[in-house]
Amino acid sequence: MSGSQTKARVGTLAQIGTITRYNFLNYFRARRFYVMLAIILLISLLLTVVVGYYRPVSFLGLPGEPVSTAVLGFYGAGWGGFVSLVVILSAAFFGGDAISGEFQNRTGYFLVPNPIRRSAIYVGKWLAALVASTIILAIFAAITLANGLYYFPGNVPWQFEQSFVFAWVYLVAALSLTFAFSSLFKSSSISILMSVILLLFVFSVVDTVSSAVVGIEPWFSITYGAGIITSILMVQYPPHLQTQSLGSALGGANRTGARFEITTYNATVPEGLEILVVYFIVMAVIGLWLFERKEFT
Amino acid sequence: MTPSIEAVQLTKNFGSFPTVSGLNLKIQGTKCVGFLGPNGAGKTTTMKMFTGLIGTSSGSALINGVDVEKDKKAALASCATLIETPEIYASLTPKEALGMLCEIRGVPRSERNKRIDEALGRVKMTEWEKKKVGSFSKGMKQRVNVASTLLSDPEIIILDEPSTGLDPRGMSEVRDIVRSLGDRLVFMSSHLLAEVTEVCQEVAMIDHGKLLVYDSIENVTSKFAGGGGTVEVGFAREVDDQVRAKISRMPGVKSVAKSNDRHLSVSFDSKVVSLDGLFESIAGLKAGAVSFEQGKGLEDAYLSLIKETL
Incomplete structure (x- = not known):
């Protein structure tokens, strides 16, 4: 009989590698990678020009301020202020339609009916998205670092290195979330849109409402966990719980005794990492479960 | 081992609507079997269950005795498929797309280029092997899809209306290819009865998700x-x-x-x-x-x- 003598049973790891490689190639060929790169370069260019021209104190510090404080301010404003956006856009760009596209574009009909587990396809595509996103994140970090070294030669705070690692962990968790959404929907545009809306707006609103209005720590929110990326860049790591008085309500404390207070929670580093890792695991399981059951109808 | 495809009480419901209902069909040996039935009879649904594109509601789809739902990887190890008209990643060339399948299907590295060249040659796509699939017509893509079924020297080939989107010459070439696969088990759905008569030795007919007849074309013709x-x-x-x-x-x-x-x-x-x-x-x-x-x-x-x- 033809066939079986001339081909070997391929291991799942090798198949994952194949899917990763060809999907990564597809990102490059489809110009998706270059569009994302252009966005990052544009953000970096704007920051470079603004800092160079206006020399804002939020970036370069006040005159006489210690360098160790000023340098943290620079990375906090330049990196901390934008890295979440970079992570969210990368996750949406590379992961938002990774699975839904197989259904909408019918490419799944070419790939799925082969001797390969769906989980291998899922993991392979996820790894391709992670590699592409990591390159984007690394480029953004490199430009920030180059600018930082220009203004503060030879001074790279250890907090920036940690912040980069936290941002990468956030990227891992965000990709897991966007892949889960991608498995849920059959339309690429809906899954991308839902991912962006959730990560950019919904979670932030939930964080604010939960902590400031209801007074509950938003431990269930991925963006709350990701707060450690910026918190680590502060001179003093912010306290876990902060209560801020915004003055008097109903005529002031003198008349009623009531004051308007805002509660702010800040995730500690272990807590933030825990939230991100749990998001990664839970969303990976949900995404895989959905993809395994989703039908090409 | 003799190649085989078997449906055991195979059932698929979409909501409360039974598309395939308790289908029992066993095809064994090297031959071409035409799978016939009207629109909505359950042909494509059956083939999708055999290829893991959809799950079963109950019953089993077995390829070489292996339940596709339980172990798709093992079941499809010696089976190539072409279901409906798949799209290929638009940014890849036919050579790259087929290379990806060769890797997935375990074609030895030393044989890959030769196999891809042969397969593309058989569907007359050699000239286009380094052009991106995104610029191809539907018929050209379908030729690459047909080529993809020839790569790994499979024992079983499942084809769902393989001539779809092809011009008359393309249809004739696909018929020639299917005819040349005499040493394999080919299970092919088609609405083109002349095509089935030309290339198949047996037919299975289904309607409303149930098997009406499975026999040689001669017997079916003489009986019905x-x-x-x-x-x-x-x-x-x-x-x-x-x-x-x-x-x-x-x-x-x-x-x-x-x-x-x-x-x-x-x-x-x-x-x-x-x-x-x-x-x-x-x-x-x-x-x-x-x-x-x-x-x-x-x-x-x-x-x-x-x-x-x-």
Whole structure:
């Protein structure tokens, strides 16, 4: 009989590698990678020009301020202020339609009916998205670092290195979330849109409402966990719980005794990492479960 | 091991609607089996269950004895598939797309280029092997899809309307390819009965998700097409009544109708005269017969078994 003598049973790891490689190639060929790169370069260019021209104190510090404080301010404003956006856009760009596209574009009909587990396809595509996103994140970090070294030669705070690692962990968790959404929907545009809306707006609103209005720590929110990326860049790591008085309500404390207070929670580093890792695991399981059951109808 | 495909009480419901209902079908050996049925009969749904594109509601789809739902990787190890008209990543070239499948399917590295070149050559796409698939027409993509089924030297090939989107030449080339796969088990759905008659030895017909018949084309034709078949005989010159009368009197011939000046449609009883026997008898008349095309036996059987569409 033809066939079986001339081909070997391929291991799942090798198949994952194949899917990763060809999907990564597809990102490059489809110009998706270059569009994302252009966005990052544009953000970096704007920051470079603004800092160079206006020399804002939020970036370069006040005159006489210690360098160790000023340098943290620079990375906090330049990196901390934008890295979440970079992570969210990368996750949406590379992961938002990774699975839904197989259904909408019918490419799944070419790939799925082969001797390969769906989980291998899922993991392979996820790894391709992670590699592409990591390159984007690394480029953004490199430009920030180059600018930082220009203004503060030879001074790279250890907090920036940690912040980069936290941002990468956030990227891992965000990709897991966007892949889960991608498995849920059959339309690429809906899954991308839902991912962006959730990560950019919904979670932030939930964080604010939960902590400031209801007074509950938003431990269930991925963006709350990701707060450690910026918190680590502060001179003093912010306290876990902060209560801020915004003055008097109903005529002031003198008349009623009531004051308007805002509660702010800040995730500690272990807590933030825990939230991100749990998001990664839970969303990976949900995404895989959905993809395994989703039908090409 | 003899290649086999088996549906055991295979059922698929979409909501409360049963698309495939308790289908039992066992196909074994190296042959081509046509899978026929009207639109919505459950052909594609059945094939999707055999290829892991959809799950079963109950029952099993077995390939070489392995349940696809339980272990798709093992079940499809020696099986190539073409379901509907798949799209290929638009940014890849046919060579790259087929390279990806070679890797997934375990074609040895040393043989990959040769296999890809051969497969693309068979579907006449060599010239386009380094162009991006995104610029291809539907027919060109389908040629690459057909090529993808030839890569890993599979024992079993499942084809769902492989000629879809192809021009007449492409259809003819696909028929030639399927015909050349004689040492494999080919399970092919099609609405083109002439195509099935030409390339398949057996047919399975389903309607409303249930198997109506599975047998050799000859048996199905003789059982359900009024006990015989039809051949269209072409002549080099105008056929006169004398020739027509001589054919009418041949054993097993039920009727002879004039299709046009140079063609006769001969209806015969296959229990009395075989197709090759009839061919020899007509050629023996030396009346200028130049073509002999098997006619509508399968179509008659189909129409007698399947009374309505949808």
